[in-house]
Amino acid sequence: METIRVLLVDDEVEFLDTLLKRMRKRQVEAAGVYSAEDALRYLESSPVDVVVLDVKMPGMDGIDALKAIKERHPLVEVIMLTGHANVEVAIQGMELGAFDYLMKPMDIDELLYKVQDACKKKRLHEKRIQKRKGVEAEEENGTA
Amino acid sequence: MASGLRRGLEKWAKNVSGWFGLSLSKEPVPEESLEDLRLAFQNRYHHFKLLLNANNRALEVMTEMEEMLQGTRPFGMTFVRSRCTQVSTAVFQIIQHLNALAPGKYTELYERFRAIQKQINPYISIPHGSVSGPLVLPMDQVDKESGDLVGSKMANLGEVRRHLGVATPEGFAVTVCGVARFFEENDLQVEIDRRVQAVPSDRLDDLFALSAQIQQLIIAAPVPEDLREAVQGQVQALKERLGGRLRFAVRSSSLAEDLPGMSFAGQFRSELNVGEENILQAFKEVVASKYGVAAMTYRLRHGLRDEDVAMCVGCLVMVDAVASGVLYTRNPLNIRDDVLVINAVWGLPKSVVDGSVSPDVWVVSRKEPHTALERRIGEKSVKYVCYPDEGVCRLETAGDERRHASLTDAQVADLARLALQIEAHYGGAQDIEWALDGSGRLVILQTRPFEGRSAADRPVHVAGDDRGVPEGVEVLAEGGVTASSGVASGPVYVVRRDADALQFPEGAVLVVAQALPRWAPLLGRAAAVVSEQGSVAGHLANVAREFRVPALFGLSGVMERLQPGRTVTVDADQGRVYDGLVEIRVERPEERQALMKGTPVYEALEGVSRLILPLHLLDPESPDFSPKKCRSFHDITRFCHEKAVDEMFRFGSEHRFPQKSAKQLKCRVPMQFWIINLDDGFAEEIAGPYVTLDQITSVPMLALWQGMTAIPWEGPPPIDSKGFMSILLEATSNPGLDPSVASPYGVRNYFMISRNFCSLQSRFGFHFSTLEALVDERTSQNYISFQFKGGAADRTRRILRARFVAELLESFDFRCEVREDAAFARLEGRSQDVMVDRLRILGYLIIHTRQLDMVMGNAGSVQHYRSKMLQEIETVRRAEGVSCP
Structure with missing residues (x-):
């Protein structure tokens, strides 16, 4: 699979920096920002496959960030990360289109698998869209 | 459950037969x-x-x-x-x-x-919504009805003061609402829960780090304005009444301390002799001690939720004690004794409670005039006294003070009387902390129900009833006091510093200089505890009894005598430590059944x-x-x-692939195998009609191929005449099974592959096998499903062969099911290495069981083929490289 572009969003600087290092060691193209607002700004300018998003952050929280990301970049997959075991938030996140929900501390490989799965889903989704466009284009050509 | 799985397997097997519908589907798709x-x-x-x-x-x-x-x-x-x-x-x-x-x-x-x-x-x-009530409450207004508001410790103190007229310290309590207010203002509980979840709790060093983090978090949080004002108002009112500059003892008082069977001994912090200006800081430190290691471990072991242990804080005017101590209105080691036990030291009671000195001990009759039945004057090497300004000072005691009794006989009797009065009021044995102030007045610092019940159930060493030293056993140490009854063995582990405690091994004998409460978190892991100093009344002794860990305290010089790592046996009842593992039969009460049951x-x-x-x-x-x-x-x-x-x-059955997209496998020459690449099964796009093995990346397919080709097929086994007849009969009665009947899939064997997936539909003559495998580094999603069916012989022989295959596969961890003449096998969730190995075995079987049904009627030859095949399977498993047959 080609390189996966991941954006990590967490206000815990130390946690995020460690995670970034470990992701890069595993050949993932990872970038990190410390707030949901910065994440949205980042997404405007840089293509991203998967966002790993902390649920609880000062300022815009993870759930609002998830909504905003899904609205503006529907193809981007989001994995929610949290220090709380909160069923309601977990289910809400997934209903809003999050790919998965992970609790800290998580195994780095587990996160990596999820990132790969999420990216795979995105790629398949893109292929289907492309295909549909192709079909529509053909139909248009046919009627023209 | 088992039958559910079995049915699932059957159902699944039924579905598999329709899988891909290549050779079996009727309707063209x-x-x-x-x-x-x-x-x-x-x-x-x-x-x-x-x-x-x-x-x-x-x-x-x-x-x-x-x-x-x-x-x-x-x-x-x-x-x-x-x-x-x-x-x-x-x-x-x-x-x-x-x-x-x-x-x-x-x-x-x-x-x-x-x-x-x-x-x-x-x-x-998580419960939220605050309890309504006052943030602080003066001790004059506290009694036993206030337990839910100020915790049992303060409620008891208020109770004996108001209803018995017993002298207790002046002061006030920050109520459960006050503490909740502090937590809510700073959103502390959410953050604490988050951190607790983020740390795996069974490692001691992690737990120490977590505990330190949480406590710092609490101490760093600001006290909300209304609480600050309420506390300062109380301090001001006390100053007006008592005059002068006030110093406080700031003590925890938890709502959970009344829970039966739980002592919470020594878990929470008390700050002694705190200047009035620092009272809020001390308040936070005491509140933070709810997340001390001892307290967190204790809650975990007792199945208590954080919210079950609501904290309150008592702020009591400091009693500058001349002498003080702890007394039990019953013998902690034998509740049936008709005695009170009084422990006393010079200065503040801190040194009794933390086990750092050997206190004076009086065993006093419960009957007037409360004569001392036993009187042991301890070696009180240190005492704690108040600094005039703030803080507590540890002083070496002077030579004669050290061995001088800290109470007179008259004071002992007065204390006994006071204690029994309190006991009578509560109608149950009490555990009382007391002090003798500068004016000779006895002040009660704390009273709580005495948890002697579990101790009373235990066999107690009766003086003179010595079991004797078992024959041929060396006594390494002798003496001391029984802090918790029992006998246990384990390797010696000496703990001198906190750092040693971090590596305390499960089941070791804990050896320490002083019986400090700090070592309590180790008791869940320790076989027994031995200390050079410490008393039966200390917190560590309490916890040892609660955890039923034998404890022997006051064995001077024992740290030198016990060699780390050496297995010893501690007989706490007899006061001896033996070399090696010594079997001593003790009638012990049953271990507490399922410690968590019945907890919140x-x-x-x-x-x-x-x-x-x-x-x-x-x-x-x-x-x-x-x-x-x-x-x-x-x-x-x-x-x-x-x-x-x-x-x-x-x-x-819903999809049919275009036949021309299949590539024929070429292995020197074109083989009777066609391959459809579903995703990333080829190293590159392939233009021509052929694909070679080195172009294939599919892990499961290559493993299967190894198994199929490692040992060349010798052709059908020689058959007996009956076997041959049965082939002919079946072949003529079932034209669908006749290989000569043309069918587009009849002679072709198809692999559908991706890098980690492989599906094989194969048909060799009369035999069908369907295999599907997913193999990658993610163990949890790995699986192999295999179906083997058909055969040209009669039904009985075909069934026998299916059983033969299933039995063979079962010995390699497959879950198998035989229905009629079909064998279904499934393997899930094993590592990549295992999956690859099992695929090789399947590859071998697909090729080599082809016409086994013909010899199935003959028990002898079945046995022969089984052992031959098992032998060959071992060769296949060891084979290296992928080759052409």
Whole structure:
């Protein structure tokens, strides 16, 4: 699979920096920002496959960030990360289109698998869209 | 459960026979473009894999919950909450993926999920909403009715003051509302829960780090203005009444301290002699001590939720004690003795409680005039006194003070009388902390019910009733006092510093200089405790009794005499430490059954388990096997798994691949095998009609191929004449099985592959096998399914052969099922190495069992072939490289 572009969003600087290092060691193209607002700004300018998003952050929280990301970049997959075991938030996140929900501390490989799965889903989704466009284009050509 | 699995397997087997429908499908399905087929496959397969992942995760967590339900291992609410969240998210994902496999078909499941989730929530929700009441309460207004507001420690103190007129310190209490106010203002509980969850709790060093972090967090949080004002108002009022500059003892008072069977001994911090200006800082430190290591470990072991241990803080005017101590109105080692036991030291009672000196001990008759039956004057090497300004000073005692009795006989009798008065008021034995102030007045600092019950159940060493030294055993140390009864063995582990404690091994004998409360967290792991100094009245002794860990205190010089790592046996009753493992029969009461049972945390787990674990949907054929009937998360999981397998294996009958897109395998010469690349099964795009082995990247296919080719097939075994006849008969009566009847798939063997997936439909003459495997580094989603069917011999022989194959595969960990003449085998969740090995075995079997049914009538030759095949399988498993046959 080609390189996966991941954006990590967490206000815990130390946690995020460690995670970034470990992701890069595993050949993932990872970038990190410390707030949901910065994440949205980042997404405007840089293509991203998967966002790993902390649920609880000062300022815009993870759930609002998830909504905003899904609205503006529907193809981007989001994995929610949290220090709380909160069923309601977990289910809400997934209903809003999050790919998965992970609790800290998580195994780095587990996160990596999820990132790969999420990216795979995105790629398949893109292929289907492309295909549909192709079909529509053909139909248009046919009627023209 | 077992029958559920079995049925699942059968059902699955039935589906597999229709899988891909290559050679067996009757209805022709329109051909699709390779691109469409690939996309459809990839999409479906992705969802199917993720569903299997989520399914495995859900089942794993359920198993974990089931184990914890035995109640023998400690766990906290963090466990219950995080496992519920894990199961819920996994089950939710399972439903999502099933609905992706079959759009719109199973949406009803979401409603069931919601309904079950709603019932789970109350068990795991974190209570919030504050208790209403005053933030602080002066001690004059406190009595036993105030327990819910100020904790039992302060409530008892207020009670004896108001209703018995007993002297107690002046002061006030920050109530449970005051402490809650402080937590809410800073959103502390949420942050604490978050940090607790983020740390695996069974490692001591992690726990120490976590505890330090949380305590710092609490201490760093500001006290809200209203609470600050309330506290300062109380201080001001006391100043006006008492005059001068005030110093306080700031002590914890927990709402949980009344819980039966739980002492909470020495868990929470007390700050002594705190200047009035620092009272809020001390308040925070005391509140923070709820997250001390000892307290956190204790809650975990007793199944208490954080919220079960609400803290209050008593701010009591400091009593500058001349002498002080702890007394029990009953003998802690034998409640049936008609005595009181008084421990006393010079200065503040700190040195009794923390076990740092050997106190004076009086065993006093409960009857007037309370004569001392036993009088031991301890070596009181240090004492704690108040600094005039703030803080507590540890002083070396002067030579004669050291051995001088800290109480007169008259004071001892007065104290006994006072204690029995309190006992009578409560109607139960008491554990009392007292002080003698500068004016000779006895002040009660604390009184609480004496938890002597469990100690009383235990066999107690009676003086003169010596069991004697077992023959041929060396006594390493002798003497001391029995702090907790019993005998235990283990390797010696000397703890001098906190750093030593971090590595304390399970089951070791803890050897320390002083019986400090600091070592309490180790008692859950220790076989026994031996100390050079310390008293029966100390916190560590209390905890040792509660945990039923034999403890022998006051063995001077023992640290030198016990060699670290050496196995010793501690006989706490007899006051001896023996060399080596010595069997001493002690009549011990039964270990406490399932320590977690009946605790609030356990009840929460039990409650959620009822909604998660039971499996009601057992029979997939039953009309009750439907979303409506799903009553637990396990039901939903089971239902979805069943349906997902159905939906997935329908892929084959719903799709037909374009034949021309198949590449023929070329191995020096073209082989009778065709390969369809579903995704990334080839190293590169291949233009021509042939593909070679080195162009194939499929892990499972290559493993299978290794097995198929490692040993050349010798051709059909020589058959007896009956066997030959049966082939002929079957062949003539079933034209569908006649290999000479033309069919596009009849002679072709198809691999459909991706890098980690392989599906093989093969037909050799009369034999069909269907194999599907998913193998990658993610162990949890790995699986192999294999079906072996057919044969040209009569039904009996074919059945025998299916059994033969199943038996063989069972010995390699496959779950097998034989129905008629078909064998179904399945293997899941093993590592890549194992999967590759098993695929080789299957590859070998596909080739080499081809016509075994012909010899199946003959027991002798069956045996012969079995051992020959097992031998060859070993060769196949060791074979290296991929080769052409």
